[in-house]
Amino acid sequence: MEESIVKVKHLSHRYSVQWAIKDINFEIKNKGTLGLLGSNGAGKSTTMNMITGYIGPTEGSIMINGHDMLENPEEAKKCIGYLPEIPPLYPDLRVREYLTFVAELKKVERAKRDVTVHKIMGRTGTLDVSERLIKNLSKGYRQRVGLAQAVLGFPEIIILDEPSVGLDPKQIIEIRELIRKLAKKHTVILSSHILAEVREVCDYIMIISKGKLVASDTPENLERYLGESGLIEIETRTEASKVKEVLKNVPGIEKVSLKTDASGITSGQIREKRGQDIREELFTTFAEKKMPLLKLNPVQVSLEDVFMELTQSDKAAEEFARKAKEAEKEEVSNAGDL
Numbered sequence: 520m521e522e523s524i525v526k527v528k529h530l531s532h533r534y535s536v537q538w539a540i541k542d543i544n545f546e547i548k549n550k551g552t553l554g555l556l557g558s559n560g561a562g563k564s565t566t567m568n569m570i571t572g573y574i575g576p577t578e579g580s581i582m583i584n585g586h587d588m589l590e591n592p593e594e595a596k597k598c599i600g601y602l603p604e605i606p607p608l609y610p611d612l613r614v615r616e617y618l619t620f621v622a623e624l625k626k627v628e629r630a631k632r633d634v635t636v637h638k639i640m641g642r643t644g645t646l647d648v649s650e651r652l653i654k655n656l657s658k659g660y661r662q663r664v665g666l667a668q669a670v671l672g673f674p675e676i677i678i679l680d681e682p683s684v685g686l687d688p689k690q691i692i693e694i695r696e697l698i699r700k701l702a703k704k705h706t707v708i709l710s711s712h713i714l715a716e717v718r719e720v721c722d723y724i725m726i727i728s729k730g731k732l733v734a735s736d737t738p739e740n741l742e743r744y745l746g747e748s749g750l751i752e753i754e755t756r757t758e759a760s761k762v763k764e765v766l767k768n769v770p771g772i773e774k775v776s777l778k779t780d781a782s783g784i785t786s787g788q789i790r791e792k793r794g795q796d797i798r799e800e801l802f803t804t805f806a807e808k809k810m811p812l813l814k815l816n817p818v819q820v821s822l823e824d825v826f827m828e829l830t831q832s833d834k835a836a837e838e839f840a841r842k843a844k845e846a847e848k849e850e851v852s853n854a855g856d857l
Contacts, residue, residue: 522585523548524675524706525570530579532565539565540730543579552702554721555710558830562730563710564604567680570708571601584675600674600705604681606665610654614645614664617653618671625672635671643667643697659690666697670705677701678708683716695720718822728830741825749773751798754786754814755805762787762810769804771795788818 525547532539540562547553557563568574570581572592581588586595609617618636627635640646643663648656653664662682669677682698683691698720701707711717717724718738725735734741755762759777762785766775777787791797798815805812 523582524584525708526580526582527570528580528582530566530569530581531577532569532574533577538730540727543727543732545725545732545735547706547708550702550704550706551722552698552707552709552720554717554724555708555727556712556714556717556724556826557727558712561712561727561830563712563727564680566727567678567708567710571599571678572596597672598675600669600672600677602662602665602669602677602679602682604684606661607668608653608661608664611652613650613652614640614656614667615649617664618667621668621671627672639667639671642700643670644693657690659686659693662686662690662694663697666694666701670701675706676708677705678710680710681712682709683711683713691716714823714826724822726826726829733829734825738822742820742822749791749795750818751789751791751801752786752814752816752818753789753801753812754784755810755812756784757810758783759785759787765804765808765810769797769800771797771800784813786814 523546525545527543527545530543531541543566555563555566565574569576570583570588572581572588572595575589581595583595584598586598588595609620612620615636618639619632622632622636637646640649643666645660645663645667648660653661656664666679666682669679679698683694686694695716698707698709702720702722709717709721722737723735724738724741726733726741753762759779762777763775766772766789771792772789773792774790775787776789777785779785789797789801798817802812802815
């Protein structure tokens with residue numbers, strides 16, 4: 520049986536009387552990048568702080584490579600490299616000096632220390648600035664040095680908390696590319712509230728809202744599970760008033776929004792009632808009225824749409840959980856048929 524790299528069970532933490540996170544469960548078995556996505560105050564940083572052993576859980580357990588974070592924290596922490604939102608740098612040290620100091624703290628063998636530091640600087644793109652004072656580096660390079668200290672000792676798990684906050688567009692692209700490279704040899708857990716970043720670099724996403732895990736899956740599956748956004752785009756060479764009249768005879772419509780341009784083409788969106796699929800009915804009705812449709816497309820759902828729906832609607836989160844369970848049952852059933 521394949522052993523988990525990270526296994527979190529019933530994880531909860533309470534500040535005074537308020538629960539910051541409640542009953543979070545997940546498991547990581549492979550290398551790659553896991554994105555922890557949530558708005559500010561959702562509970563991401565609290566979750567990260569518990570996984571790294573910085574704070575203890577009120578309830579639940581954390582297993583890191585088979586080591587219990589509460590019962591055997593030293594062995595568990597040896598498996599983790601951590602880059603907090605504000606990198607723990609010493610501005611008056613040179614890059615090589617600082618990383619050598621970190622290597623000593625991480626108990627890298629003295630005989631291998633210089634070679635290890637050189638190798639890590641090469642991997643994180645900091646060799647060119649190795650003799651510069653950290654305080655004189657750009658924010659992008661300081662972030663690279665922060666990544667270098669996290670990777671020192673070659674831990675299996677690298678945890679990054681908001682790694683691109685405050686960087687310019689060029690620096691963001693460079694950091695994302697670096698994260699992709701790291702994910703080939705490590706398990707990377709990335710916390711962010713930036714949707715584009717998570718979509719760009721993560722193989723798997725967990726969405727946290729109000730301290731609860733509301734969804735977890737690949738970006739593609741998250742978009743697919745909530746793909747029936749209920750919106751259909753249409754376009755026809757007919758006046759908007761006539762289109763509205765036709766649509767009155769189509770059941771399952773919740774809302775219609777239309778506009779007609781100067782060339783006489785009416786375009787807009789139709790919102791279906793939840794659970795309905797009215798595309799065939801629309802096509803047939805317009806054909807019978809001899810009003811050919813130039814466009815009839817479901818609106819594709821983005822990760823941003825998924826995030827907004829899941830974090831603002833308890834019903835949407837419950838619906839996602841139901842669909843995920845159905846898909847899981849179907850996979851098990853199909854596997855049994857093989």
